[in-house]
Every structure is written in structure tokens, then in C-alpha cells.
Amino acid sequence: MNTLLETQLKRAKVAARLLKNMPTCTKNQALEKIADALIAHSDEILEANKKDMAHAKEVNMTKAMQDRLLFTHERIVGVSDGVKKVATLPDPIGEVMESWTRPNGLEISKVRVPIGVFGIIYEARPNVTVDIASLCLKSGNACVLRGGKEAIHTNKKLVEIMKDATKDILPEGAIELITELDHAIVGELIHANEYVDVIVPRGGAGLIQFVVKNATVPVIETGAGICHLYVDKDADLNKALTIAVNAKIQRPSVCNAIETILVHKDVADKFLPELKKAFEKVEIKGDDATCQIIHCEHVTDDSYATEYDDYIVNIRVVDSVEEAINHIYTYSTKHSESIITENNETAALFMNSLDSACVYHNASTRFSDGGEFGFGAELGISTQKLHARGPLGLKEMCSYQYKIEGNGQIRE
Amino acid sequence: MNTLLETQLKRAKVAARLLKNMPTCTKNQALEKIADALIAHSDEILEANKKDMAHAKEVNMTKAMQDRLLFTHERIVGVSDGVKKVATLPDPIGEVMESWTRPNGLEISKVRVPIGVFGIIYEARPNVTVDIASLCLKSGNACVLRGGKEAIHTNKKLVEIMKDATKDILPEGAIELITELDHAIVGELIHANEYVDVIVPRGGAGLIQFVVKNATVPVIETGAGICHLYVDKDADLNKALTIAVNAKIQRPSVCNAIETILVHKDVADKFLPELKKAFEKVEIKGDDATCQIIHCEHVTDDSYATEYDDYIVNIRVVDSVEEAINHIYTYSTKHSESIITENNETAALFMNSLDSACVYHNASTRFSDGGEFGFGAELGISTQKLHARGPLGLKEMCSYQYKIEGNGQIRE
Incomplete structure (x- = not known):
């Protein structure tokens, strides 16, 4: 495995353990700091975005694609507001979804927990970088982001700002951006079962089918809409x-x-x-x-x-x-x-x-x-039947655990 | 794709559409008929099992493995009782898991539905054939079974009895057994995304890892227990x-x-x-x-x-x-x-x-x-974080659908 990628995946895995039990107020504070930092550093974001836009023009990217790539001050404000919105949403983690007592006295609780490490592979729009990072953070998941190479300067700057704004609150690996542009790195990411719990491809049919056909990490298929x-x-x-x-x-x-x-x-x-x-x-x-x-x-x-x-x-x-x-x-x-x-x-x-x-x-x-649907935000729309279907809100980005309290029970 | 396999998968897919809306009483009736037929035809099952046991001795199968493969009249009664038990469990299908009304008047219901077609790959014990078929049937799923070749005669007989007992009630493809012994067929099954909604490998670590590494159909990993x-x-x-x-x-x-x-x-x-x-x-x-x-x-x-x-x-x-x-x-x-x-x-x-x-x-x-846990029965114990964790009861063998009632709403 690519050495830098492995370092990032290890950091993300360590971060996921810490995020699992992070108090809601800390997660919200981190989101507020990210929202503020994006505004405070908007000039730097626009500067980085200019580099991506210049390259886009060089390679004759379509107008529609260029528009998706473009950041303006107004769009940064929109992205920042989105992060603030996520901070106001209810924390899905720790909720007792069901609980019951067995005839032998065992008390079983089904408790909502984060999934762990999300690997997200996406294309042009750099706002996705911030949207996903904030949803993962709120749901207690670490994220490893692989954005499109056409947005690499903007994405790098956004992640730098998010990490810097939260460096005293969040574990280092809570948000990781893969900066290696070689496509082979995607192949490594979708086979990293030891580190990554779920892969979500967001993009065109080609990307989604590539991931579905090749990943060994479980996948949530999103977005195909006939x-x-x-x-x-x-x-x-x-x-x-x-x-x-x-x-x-x-x-x-x-x-x-x-x-x-x-x-x-x-x-x-x-x-x-x-x-x-x-x-x-x-x-x-x-x-x-x-x-x-x-x-x-x-x-x-x-x-x-x-x-x-x-x-x-x-x-x-x-x-x-x-x-x-x-x-x-x-x-x-x-x-x-x-x-x-x-x-x-x-x-x-x-x-x-x-x-x-x-x-x-x-x-x-x-x-x-x-x-x-009233979920406040979404990671995408699932079109598979396993795990979650339709809009993926914060709850759908979670798993659950059974916690069982006993007083010495053994099985007959 | 193997022609017979494709025929079976097509039948299973058609069956899944019909099973989705099958009334609880019909599914229970089918289960009762299966339970009775297993007892009525127990001599035939024992006869078929003798062939598998003879082969097991020929190839010097371990005593432990032979014991897992062995059917006795008592074990058949146990399996039949298990099917009757599944008939008494609550039907998970159609339950409104949540419902709410949006400010625009849209009424959204989250309704439990079957997943569709289960592909199950398992090893020696032939009782698994009946256990899985009955759980899939009760949860409205069609199943395509691939048991171990060491149990092929017993499995063929069991599926023949189940299909025959329910031929007037169930669609033909509700229970399909893959009888082709070539291992390559497993490779085809786990790549049949067009027909199969989920693969569950039940067996040793080798089988599970093979499926996880090679399947393009979503997998529920079960059973690895350190x-x-x-x-x-x-x-x-x-x-x-x-x-x-x-x-x-x-x-x-x-x-x-x-x-x-x-x-x-x-x-x-x-x-x-x-x-x-x-x-x-x-x-x-x-x-x-x-x-x-x-x-x-x-x-x-x-x-x-x-x-x-x-x-x-x-x-x-x-x-x-x-x-x-x-x-x-x-x-x-x-x-x-x-x-x-x-x-x-x-x-x-x-x-x-x-x-x-x-x-x-x-x-x-x-x-x-x-x-x-009080689930009545289980398909296995999930050790992955996506979809379901721990014991897989009937509810965990389901997906959900959003049903949205409107009166002409459009999005602004």
C-alpha cells in the first residue's frame, strides 16, 4: 500500500475510536469552528480555487463542469451555513433504539453507534468536501476523502482550514484528504478492509460501477437515478x-x-x-x-x-x-x-x-x-437494499451495538 | 453464466416479486406444509443422507464432520419443529417502522420490506438448508442455496420435499438449490448483481474471506468469532x-x-x-x-x-x-x-x-x-458494521421502503 495512504488510514482508524465517544457539544464546537474558519479564510479558498479554474480552462472543461468547480464568496457562505446547520441537528449517537429484558434477567440494549471510517470517492464539486466532513464528524465517523483531481487545490485548502480550525478538539485523523492523484490509490482505498468500514462513491455511473465491481470494503451505492x-x-x-x-x-x-x-x-x-x-x-x-x-x-x-x-x-x-x-x-x-x-x-x-x-x-x-424528508442534510441517496435506502441522513450513517447487562448469567 | 444457474436466478427474482406481498397466512401455511412433509418423507431423507454418509466415510471425513452431516429421525423432527417455530414468529413485513408528515403535507412512511433474493453459501450441515429456506420464506425473500457438496444428496432431497409440499402456494423460484458441484458456480453466484440482492456466506474463515474478497453482490459477513x-x-x-x-x-x-x-x-x-x-x-x-x-x-x-x-x-x-x-x-x-x-x-x-x-x-x-436474544431464530451472527450486527433475526433479513402520499405536491 502507498505509504502516505497507509499513514492516513491508520490515523483515521485511531480517530474513529476517539470520535465514537466524543460528546455532542465537542462535535458541535468543532463544526462551529469549521464554519467560522471557512469564512475567515475565504480569500485563501478563492485563491486556491483560481488555480483549479485556470487548469479547468486549460483543459477545456465544459462550462457546466466549470460551474460546479467554481467557488465564489457567496458559495463559501453557503457551505459555511451548511456546516452550522449540521451542528444544530440532533446527535444520532448513543440513542437506545430498543431495549428489553430476557427471562433470565439479561438486559439487552440496542444502541446507535458510528460505523467507523468512511471512505468517500467523489468528483468535481469542492463543497462536497466540507459537506461530507461535517456529516461524518456529527455522526462520529472519521472520513477519508478522495475528491476529483480537477478540484485538488481547493480541496487541499478546505481540508487544511478544517483541520487547522479543529486541531485542539479533534483527533488528527478525523478528516483525511487523499492528495495522491494517481488513480491506483482508489484501488488501494477500496481494498483497505483493515482500516475502512464503508466506501461511498458519489459521482457518475462509471465511478459507481467501478467501485461496486472492485471494492472488497462494503459499499453503499448512491445516486443512480432512472x-x-x-x-x-x-x-x-x-x-x-x-x-x-x-x-x-x-x-x-x-x-x-x-x-x-x-x-x-x-x-x-x-x-x-x-x-x-x-x-x-x-x-x-x-x-x-x-x-x-x-x-x-x-x-x-x-x-x-x-x-x-x-x-x-x-x-x-x-x-x-x-x-x-x-x-x-x-x-x-x-x-x-x-x-x-x-x-x-x-x-x-x-x-x-x-x-x-x-x-x-x-x-x-x-x-x-x-x-x-426532514433529515436536515444527506450524504447521498442509496439505491441498494442493504443497510439503508433512499436519503442517507445522519442516522443512516450509523451502525448499532448490543450492550448486555448481566449479573453472572451463563448459558445452559 | 451457467445456463441452469441463470434459469434458477431468473426464477428466484420473479419469486421475490410475488413473495414481497404474500399474506402472512399463506407464508405460514407453506411453512406448516414443509414441516409436515419433512416428517412424512423422513425415510427418503434418511435414504439420501446414507449416500452422503457413505461418501463421507470413503473420503475419510473427520468424525466431527461426519456427525454434522448425519441425519437421524430425531434430527429431522428437530428441523421440522424449527420450521413450525418460524411459522409462529411475527411477520416482519409491512410494519410501518416510522411515519411523519412534512410541512408541505407529504405523508412519509418507512415500511419494512423483504430484501429480495438471498444467495446463501454454506458447508456441511444439511439442516441449514431447511433453516435458511424457512427464514427466507417468512421474511418474504427468495433464496438461492449453495450447500456443501458433501451434503448434496440430502440437500437435493430436502429441497425437492420443500418445493413439492408448497408447489400450489409458493412461486416456483422461492427456494432454489444449486446442484452444480463445480466451485466456479460460486464465483458466478457472487457476481450476479442483476439477480441477487445479498450474499451470506456461512462457514469457515476460508469461505467467508473468499466471498468478501471476490463478491460484487453486497455481502453480510457472519460467524468469525475471536x-x-x-x-x-x-x-x-x-x-x-x-x-x-x-x-x-x-x-x-x-x-x-x-x-x-x-x-x-x-x-x-x-x-x-x-x-x-x-x-x-x-x-x-x-x-x-x-x-x-x-x-x-x-x-x-x-x-x-x-x-x-x-x-x-x-x-x-x-x-x-x-x-x-x-x-x-x-x-x-x-x-x-x-x-x-x-x-x-x-x-x-x-x-x-x-x-x-x-x-x-x-x-x-x-x-x-x-x-x-429473543429473536426466535437466526440466519447467523453478523460481524460487519453495515446493515445489521450480531444475531440476524427475521427483521434483520429485511430492508425498508419509503411510501410517500401526496396530493399534488411539487418541489419549489
Whole structure:
């Protein structure tokens, strides 16, 4: 293993032991100090960010990517406010989740504890560095961060500021940034079972699949979002239209935006022309039935399996809610799906049959978000079934332990 | 992928969709039918088991292994009773774990659902085949079983009986047994992310490590048990002795038995000679301080890192509870540890500092068991931090889903 990486992982493991029992007030004090330091040192952050931006222009990074990379004073204030917000959230650690006494007198408590060391692999946006570090800190976890190389100067400066602001309060390894740019280091991180308890990849499908296929450390898969909206024959078509617009157009680049709209054949004639009008700036790919009603491109199986994250939508006309359910089973990444109907039985069938993390009735899939769920903040949206599903708030970043009090019990 | 395996995995995936919403009474009826059929067909099971036993003798399998493989009428009755017991346990599926209403009126419910398809890889004991199938069925999960080749005739017969008894009630793929003996099939199973939601290896350290290192499907690691008992300076030495005997000798072959006893230096002179007497049939490996008090072999670092599952124990004299905690952090598999002390502050320090799944105060580690915890039954003992820790009961074999009821909400 890379020597520097091993040193960092060892520090993180030691830090995790200390963070496990750190009082809430100390963790909050550290978060406050980080929030203040980011503002106090904003000039240095902007300076470091300029270097990354200059490099981004040199390599002709897309405008969209450049925008994600860019830090401004306003954005730093936003990031700092986010850290302060995390300080105000309830501490999940130490909560007795359940407790019971056995007939032999053993008192069993199930207590929420940190997971330990998080390894987080992410891409462009440097605000993620601070967001994740503050969520890990509040949940008593150490973090080892591997940000994108395009943000390396900004990330280094942010971590330097966070570590410096908390050096009297936090163990040294509470926040570790991997600065080695060689991609091989990611391979080492995701195999470091001795030191790392969980890997969370945050980024594009390529990164996530690389991690899922190669990691030996347990992974929480996040973010893949092929989400669906089904407009039932009993739908209120005004609701359906408003929600379709919100779920597709309000912010197409995010994982909880929809990629495909399934429309019941009985309402297609009425609904699709209205949708077409409202979707003026959206490229529509439709199946045969759709193309007979509105002018659009032909959809393919590949289209159904694509997360566009863009102003593109697939439309398919279905014969029944069952056909909609089958379509979603085939193409969904199990993130979020919504049915629009005034028929509660149909809604129940849809919601019970699907096994996606979030299933909606008469609401936009865009609510699949830690903030919108009331969790205060989130690490990402899990699309796997193990451990946690949907928005990962502070509680979902925890594990539990059984504490058992006895008075000499032995097993017969 | 092996054609037969792919057919089985496809069937299991289809079955999982149907099992998700299967009523409790239907699942219980299926379990009752399985329990009855095992008794009704016990002669056939014994016949099949004879073939496995004959082969076991041919290849000179150890007596202990042969005993694990052996089915008798009495054991079949035990297995059948186990299935009936699972039928009486509460159904975990459909329980609303939490629910709340957001300021915008969205009603969010967190509902317990099955995980989907379990892939279980296990070794000799054929009773595991029925135990796992019944737990998966009750928790609404389909299972794909890969038992040891030494039990193949018995396993085939058991699955044939279970499938036949439930063919009018359960989907065909609810219980699938992989009959292909080639080891390569395990490699295919643990990479079948499209079909399998979780892999649980049940067996020796070699099997578990192979699966952890190679699987791309999420894994629940179970069973590795280097457990510790720490006898504090403030221990009631009678309790300590009784518990040490129970935790080491009552059943040394199981994962919740202890491998190492740490003794505070202040009580070592008094405790160790008594322990030596009580541990007559146990081979003791001691550190220097121990060897000065009682006659024993010298322990090595490797001994501390070994799960004996046998009448062998390591003993180390420590200067403090902190030294005991550090020792456990170094060598524990994070399964179960116990402190014997009358000092509640020391107990709290020990229990809060360690990050093992089960931490005990004045009780035997042998209680780390689904039955002893009151879960009714268990799939195994998880030693990883993600998803579930300690005994895996029916609830721990589940995931959850968010169901969100709206009336047209869109995100601002």
C-alpha cells in the first residue's frame, strides 16, 4: 500500500475510536469552528480555487463542469451555513433504539453507534468536501476523502482550514484528504478492509460501477437515478401535468428527476398533447403509440435504460398499471417512482408492487432528498437494499451495538 | 453464466416479486406444509443422507464432520419443529417502522420490506438448508442455496420435499438449490448483481474471506468469532470463573465461545490457579506473566489472532482495562466481548470503548444468538458494521421502503 495512504488510514482508524465517544457539544464546537474558519479564510479558498479554474480552462472543461468547480464568496457562505446547520441537528449517537429484558434477567440494549471510517470517492464539486466532513464528524465517523483531481487545490485548502480550525478538539485523523492523484490509490482505498468500514462513491455511473465491481470494503451505492412517473387512467391530469413538469424540468441534472413517463392508453390522447406543450424545451422520445399522438423521435430499449440527467424524456403508452409496474421493474435503478391517480386501490397496487427506495402517490419524485424528508442534510441517496435506502441522513450513517447487562448469567 | 444457474436466478427474482406481498397466512401455511412433509418423507431423507454418509466415510471425513452431516429421525423432527417455530414468529413485513408528515403535507412512511433474493453459501450441515429456506420464506425473500457438496444428496432431497409440499402456494423460484458441484458456480453466484440482492456466506474463515474478497453482490459477513473475556481487578471471581467455564467449555466449537481471557494483574495470582483447575481439559497458552503463575505453554501473537473453536485458550495478564481494550481492538473479529467487574464505571468504559457487535457486563458471550436474544431464530451472527450486527433475526433479513402520499405536491 502507498505509504502516505497507509499513514492516513491508520490515523483515521485511531480517530474513529476517539470520535465514537466524543460528546455532542465537542462535535458541535468543532463544526462551529469549521464554519467560522471557512469564512475567515475565504480569500485563501478563492485563491486556491483560481488555480483549479485556470487548469479547468486549460483543459477545456465544459462550462457546466466549470460551474460546479467554481467557488465564489457567496458559495463559501453557503457551505459555511451548511456546516452550522449540521451542528444544530440532533446527535444520532448513543440513542437506545430498543431495549428489553430476557427471562433470565439479561438486559439487552440496542444502541446507535458510528460505523467507523468512511471512505468517500467523489468528483468535481469542492463543497462536497466540507459537506461530507461535517456529516461524518456529527455522526462520529472519521472520513477519508478522495475528491476529483480537477478540484485538488481547493480541496487541499478546505481540508487544511478544517483541520487547522479543529486541531485542539479533534483527533488528527478525523478528516483525511487523499492528495495522491494517481488513480491506483482508489484501488488501494477500496481494498483497505483493515482500516475502512464503508466506501461511498458519489459521482457518475462509471465511478459507481467501478467501485461496486472492485471494492472488497462494503459499499453503499448512491445516486443512480432512472426514475419514473406513471400517469394512470384515473389520474387528475392537471396534477399529472404539474408534477411531470416539476419532476423532469425543474432541475433535470439531479438523480431524483424522472427519465421516463408512462401514460395509460385511456388518457394518452388527452394528456400527451398537453404534455408536449409544457415540455417545449424537452426532447421527447416516444414509443409507437406516443408517436401517433404527438410528433416525436422514436424511443429505444437503450433510451429506457439511460439516465439522461438532461432535457430529454422517454414516453411510453401502457395498457395497464401492471404494464407500468413491469416496465419499471425492467428499467428502474430502484431510486424513486411516482403514480398519479385518484384511485387509491391502483395507487396501493403500484406502491406495494415496486421495490424502489421511494414510491410516491400524487407527488413529484424530486422530494427524494434528505432535506425534503426532514433529515436536515444527506450524504447521498442509496439505491441498494442493504443497510439503508433512499436519503442517507445522519442516522443512516450509523451502525448499532448490543450492550448486555448481566449479573453472572451463563448459558445452559 | 451457467445456463441452469441463470434459469434458477431468473426464477428466484420473479419469486421475490410475488413473495414481497404474500399474506402472512399463506407464508405460514407453506411453512406448516414443509414441516409436515419433512416428517412424512423422513425415510427418503434418511435414504439420501446414507449416500452422503457413505461418501463421507470413503473420503475419510473427520468424525466431527461426519456427525454434522448425519441425519437421524430425531434430527429431522428437530428441523421440522424449527420450521413450525418460524411459522409462529411475527411477520416482519409491512410494519410501518416510522411515519411523519412534512410541512408541505407529504405523508412519509418507512415500511419494512423483504430484501429480495438471498444467495446463501454454506458447508456441511444439511439442516441449514431447511433453516435458511424457512427464514427466507417468512421474511418474504427468495433464496438461492449453495450447500456443501458433501451434503448434496440430502440437500437435493430436502429441497425437492420443500418445493413439492408448497408447489400450489409458493412461486416456483422461492427456494432454489444449486446442484452444480463445480466451485466456479460460486464465483458466478457472487457476481450476479442483476439477480441477487445479498450474499451470506456461512462457514469457515476460508469461505467467508473468499466471498468478501471476490463478491460484487453486497455481502453480510457472519460467524468469525475471536471473542474475549476480561476479568477486571474489581471482578467477583466466582462469577468470573463460572462465566469463563461457560464461555469457553460449554460448546467450544461455536463462534460465540471465547478464545482469549484477559486478566487484570491485581487478581491474576488468585484467579489463574482456580481457572487452571476448572480448565482441566483445556490447553492453555499464556503470556509471560501467566506462565509465572500457572504451568502452561507460551502464547504467540498468532495465537491471539486464531479462532480455535476448540479446547484451547489464550491467557494474558494486563495492567489495566485500557490495555484489555487495546488488546481486543487489535485481535477481535468484533463479534462478542465480556467484562467481569463489580465496578460499573469500568464496565461502562469497556462497553463504550469497544466496537464489537455485542458487549457484555457480567455475562457469558455464549448469549450472542438469535434464540437467546429473543429473536426466535437466526440466519447467523453478523460481524460487519453495515446493515445489521450480531444475531440476524427475521427483521434483520429485511430492508425498508419509503411510501410517500401526496396530493399534488411539487418541489419549489
